[in-house]
Structure formats: C-alpha cells, structure tokens
Amino acid sequence: MTFMTSFDTTLLDAVKWAFTTRRVNRADVQSFSTDLGAASAGDLLLCRIVEIGQHKKIQLADRRNSTSYPGDLVVLCLADRYAPDQFQARAEIGSDFIHLAASGGVAGTVEAAHARMDEPTLLKPLALLINGDGRIMNVGDYALDSRPRNETATVIGVFGASMNSGKTTAASSLAHGLKSAGYKVAGVKATGTGAFGDFNSFEDAGVPVSDFTDVGMATTYRQPMERIEEGFNTLVAAAAEQGAEVIVVEIADGVFQQETRAVLQGKAIRDRLDGILFAAPDALSALGSVIVLDWHGLSPFAISGMVSCSPLAATEAEEVTGLPILSREDLWDPAVIAEHVEPLMRNRQMQEVA
Known part of the structure; x- marks a missing residue:
C-alpha cells in the first residue's frame, strides 16, 4: 500500500462528504493511500471534480x-450503479x-447511459482514506450490528414496475396513512443507490427511516443476495426494536432488475412480507405487475x-387487474388503511388464529 508522505488534517475541512458517507466517523481518517488499484466496492475515495456533466450537485x-x-x-464511495433511466456503472478505477x-455519492466507471443523459461528471481519483489501523476505510465498517430476523412487526413491501413508477411516493404515503391510523410506523429502503430523496420522503411523512447505507452498502447493485437479505x-429488526409495529419497505427499481428479481425468486425477504403495494406508471404495467407477481x-x-x-388510466388498470387503484391521497386516509391494510396486520392475523 502506498501512502501520501504528508497528511494535513485541515484538508478535510474543505472536502464535501457525500450522503453515502453519512455514517462515517471522519475523525477516523489518519492517512491517505494512492494505491488506487487496491480499491473495492464501498471504499471511501477522495476525488477532485474535473468537469461538470450530468450531475451538477x-x-x-x-x-x-x-x-x-x-x-x-x-x-x-466507490460503488456499482444500476439505473435504466440514468447510468450503469462499475465499482472500478480503470x-x-x-x-x-x-x-448521492457513488463514484465508478460508467459502462452505459440512457440516451437523454449528458456525459457523466468527470472525477480525478486522488486517494483512498486510511484509518488508524492502516486499513482502507469502507462504509461497511460503520454498519449497524447484524440482527436476527424479526417475526413480530408487520412488513409491507412496496415494489414497482420500473424506475420513476411512483414507488417512493406510494411508500411514504402508505407510511403516513398508517401513522394517521394510529400505528407506530417506520420506513425502510432495502435496496437501491444511496441518496437522500427516499430517506427524506419517509421523514417528511412523519416516520423514522433507515436504508441499506445503515447496513454498510453504498448501493446494493452487484452485492451478494445473502448480504442484502442480512441487511433487510x-x-x-432495528426498526422493531425502536417500537415500530408496521414497517414499510421500499424495494428499488423494477421487478426485472437483478436484485429485485432475486428478492422475488428467493424466500428470505419475500416470505417475510405480509403484504405488497405495487407502483405502476400505466395500466399495461399494472397488469404486467400482477402477472409477474x-x-x-x-x-x-x-x-x-x-x-x-390519471383517472382514465386508473380506471383501465382497475378493470384489467381487478385490484383497487390507490392514489397518494387514498393512502393517507385512515379509512382506506382500515379497509385494505389492516387485514394484513400480524397481530390481527394471530388474534384470528387464536
């Protein structure tokens, strides 16, 4: 490992720390390494912005x-990214x-881009951050302690047909409606790319929130499914420890994305869900979602x-799926929660069995 010969701690005062690094204790930084070939996904990387492109902030x-x-x-964070509407990137310094x-703070080598995207913002990687033990700092070092599977809280999964299908609005609206109905609620973003939009949306709905960055992943793309399941x-479990009776879990991207498909094919997460709300952009996608699920x-x-x-699109979707189409305003309504969500509650199901 190659270290920079001098380390001026005042340098960090002028550095912008991205959202993906939010759990990092900055006082742990003791040195830099210029051995960039040693970098792997999740490592903390000091970069200089060279040229502004698609992402201007x-x-x-x-x-x-x-x-x-x-x-x-x-x-x-050096990390992979999967975003059909933006970029696919690899956690690699090539x-x-x-x-x-x-x-949100993901650096990598862009491999593919949507046609409407500008060139990605160009970065010069300068060094990896090194802690007092002489190790490369990684967001995984700051993850919550692993917890066993919780079996008491009700978990509602929110899936979508694609990016920008309305998952985040649906998830945060559902969380707000559950809170209005008197439940202790938490929001979880279980997969995706580190960013504060989804995080803030749950907080705006009035519920505590955590996401995969809390369990040590800058993104979940190309992460082992076992790690994603453990993080879930x-x-x-952590949300339940804090008192949540109902946990709304948003799963990123569409049902054909690599990790989302694996979640549906596997049992660890799928079988823990007590109900599913699906977000779709149009009636055809709504029908497709029902078929895929x-x-x-x-x-x-x-x-x-x-x-x-769209009232017209909603009518079409309801006709072809036979399912209720719920707007964000519907999801805010405790009466709608009572009709559509309360029958899924674990405590209610256990009472009925007893």
Whole structure:
C-alpha cells in the first residue's frame, strides 16, 4: 500500500462528504493511500471534480444539495450503479479518471447511459482514506450490528414496475396513512443507490427511516443476495426494536432488475412480507405487475404509483387487474388503511388464529 508522505488534517475541512458517507466517523481518517488499484466496492475515495456533466450537485451527508464546481474535493464511495433511466456503472478505477455515477455519492466507471443523459461528471481519483489501523476505510465498517430476523412487526413491501413508477411516493404515503391510523410506523429502503430523496420522503411523512447505507452498502447493485437479505433482516429488526409495529419497505427499481428479481425468486425477504403495494406508471404495467407477481405466488393488495394520477388510466388498470387503484391521497386516509391494510396486520392475523 502506498501512502501520501504528508497528511494535513485541515484538508478535510474543505472536502464535501457525500450522503453515502453519512455514517462515517471522519475523525477516523489518519492517512491517505494512492494505491488506487487496491480499491473495492464501498471504499471511501477522495476525488477532485474535473468537469461538470450530468450531475451538477452532490447530495451531502447532512442531506442537502451542494452545487459542484470544477476543483471541488469530495469524499465518495466507490460503488456499482444500476439505473435504466440514468447510468450503469462499475465499482472500478480503470484509468486516471472515473465518473460521478449518482449524486448521492457513488463514484465508478460508467459502462452505459440512457440516451437523454449528458456525459457523466468527470472525477480525478486522488486517494483512498486510511484509518488508524492502516486499513482502507469502507462504509461497511460503520454498519449497524447484524440482527436476527424479526417475526413480530408487520412488513409491507412496496415494489414497482420500473424506475420513476411512483414507488417512493406510494411508500411514504402508505407510511403516513398508517401513522394517521394510529400505528407506530417506520420506513425502510432495502435496496437501491444511496441518496437522500427516499430517506427524506419517509421523514417528511412523519416516520423514522433507515436504508441499506445503515447496513454498510453504498448501493446494493452487484452485492451478494445473502448480504442484502442480512441487511433487510437487520433494518426490520432495528426498526422493531425502536417500537415500530408496521414497517414499510421500499424495494428499488423494477421487478426485472437483478436484485429485485432475486428478492422475488428467493424466500428470505419475500416470505417475510405480509403484504405488497405495487407502483405502476400505466395500466399495461399494472397488469404486467400482477402477472409477474403471480409467477412468484404473490399478489398485491392494491396498485398505486403514477397510474393513479390519471383517472382514465386508473380506471383501465382497475378493470384489467381487478385490484383497487390507490392514489397518494387514498393512502393517507385512515379509512382506506382500515379497509385494505389492516387485514394484513400480524397481530390481527394471530388474534384470528387464536
């Protein structure tokens, strides 16, 4: 490992720390390493912004946007990214320059991009951050302690047909409606790319929230399914420890994305869900969602998302799926919660069995 010969701690005062680093104790940084070939997913990477491209702002650890300027120093996580509407990127430093793959703080080498995207913001990787033990610092070092699977809280999964289908609005609206109905609620983002949008959306709905960055992953793309499942169990259990009776879990991207498909095909997460709300952009996607979930022996209790914004599209979707189409305003309503969600509650099911 190659270390920079001098380390000026005042350098860190001018650095922008991205959202993906939010759990990192910055006082742990004791040195730098210029051995960039040793980097792996989740490692903390000091970069200089060279040229502004698609992402013109960095989402900071304190959950605000910071306008980027050429020459800015930023601490990001080397990580993979999967975003059909934006970039696919690999956690790899293959040349003198890499890319800002996500404004929440994901750096990597962009492999593919949506046609509407500008060139990715260009970064010069400078060094890896080193702690007092001489090890490369990784977000995994700051993960919550692993917890066993919780069996008491009700868990509602929110899936979507694709990116931008309305999952986050559906999930946070459901959480808000459950809280309005008198439940102790928590939000969890179990998969995806580190960013504060989903995080803030749950908080705006009035519920505590955690996500995969709390269990040591800057993104879940290309992470082993066992690690994602362990993270899911830990996040659900931690939320229950804090008093949550109902936990709304958002699963990122669409049902054909690699990790989401694996979640549906596996049992560890799928069998822990007490109900599913599905977000779809249109009636055809709503019908497709019902078919895909049926392949896995699942059925959503309702459809929400962008399709619910159009009365005509909602009518079409309801006709072809036979399921209720719930807008965000519907999900806010305790009466709707009582009709569609309360029958899924674990405590109610146990009482009925008894």
